[in-house]
Amino acid sequence: MKNRERFFLVLLTIFASMFLISFYICKEQYAQINRMKRIIKAYELFAMGKYPEFSNYVEQNRLNELLYLKKDLQKRLFLDYYANAVYHFNLGNYAEAADLFKKALEQIESNDPKSSEILYLLCVSLTNANRLGEARLVLEQSIENMPNTPFKKKVMELLAEIYKKQGDHDKADKILKGGAK
Structure with missing residues (x-):
């Protein structure tokens, strides 16, 4: 029985580790998706000619990759x-x-x-x-x-x-x- 308990303990540890890794990856992907949504919104503001709103939006959301558009x-x-x-x-x-x-x-x-x-x-x-x-x-x-x-x-x-x-x-x-x- 001890071997069986060890097996399940190792198996549970592996599943818990896999869950934590997948949760971390999912959290990172979710943050990247939200950032891309903010970048798309900034591009929309720029394309519609709403320049003051675009400028404020870029600053508020720290979208450094769009600073060239601000210049x-x-x-x-x-x-x-x-x-x-x-x-x-x-x-x-x-x-x-x-x-x-x-x-x-x-x-x-x-x-x-x-x-x-x-x-x-x-x-x-x-x-x-x-x-x-x-x-x-x-x-x-x-x-x-x-x-x-x-x-x-x-x-x-x-x-x-x-x-x-x-x-x-x-x-x-x-x-x-x-x-x-």
Whole structure:
């Protein structure tokens, strides 16, 4: 009987070990399936153009394998915001264009060569939307750090124009003569 008990004990140990191994494998497979479901959901958000939701979803679920799309996302968002802003600007919807130019500026680095052009168009939009105070503030804060581009002179002229519209002719003359604000 002792041999028989040993046999069953060994057999039960083998079955228990096999159960634990299969449970562990199943648990791993279940975790991988859930991760794949989250990745598919993220791809769906990206494909549907829901970029802010996509970005938040990738961060919340730590989907590091999709970070390359997040970098590409900034370029896409910039192009979308910029194209829509120019569209509204050309239609004369300056308030809407200004909001979209702001969003486009948020998507690129401040030292990007395109930032000067967008900043200029933003301030023209603000000026045409009669938001002179906001345009003046944006220009005053960014003019010192603006790289030397063809738009820097236009920005200076626009700031002088805003000063004139607000009755500050001394500052306007100083800028037009090449001085600092």
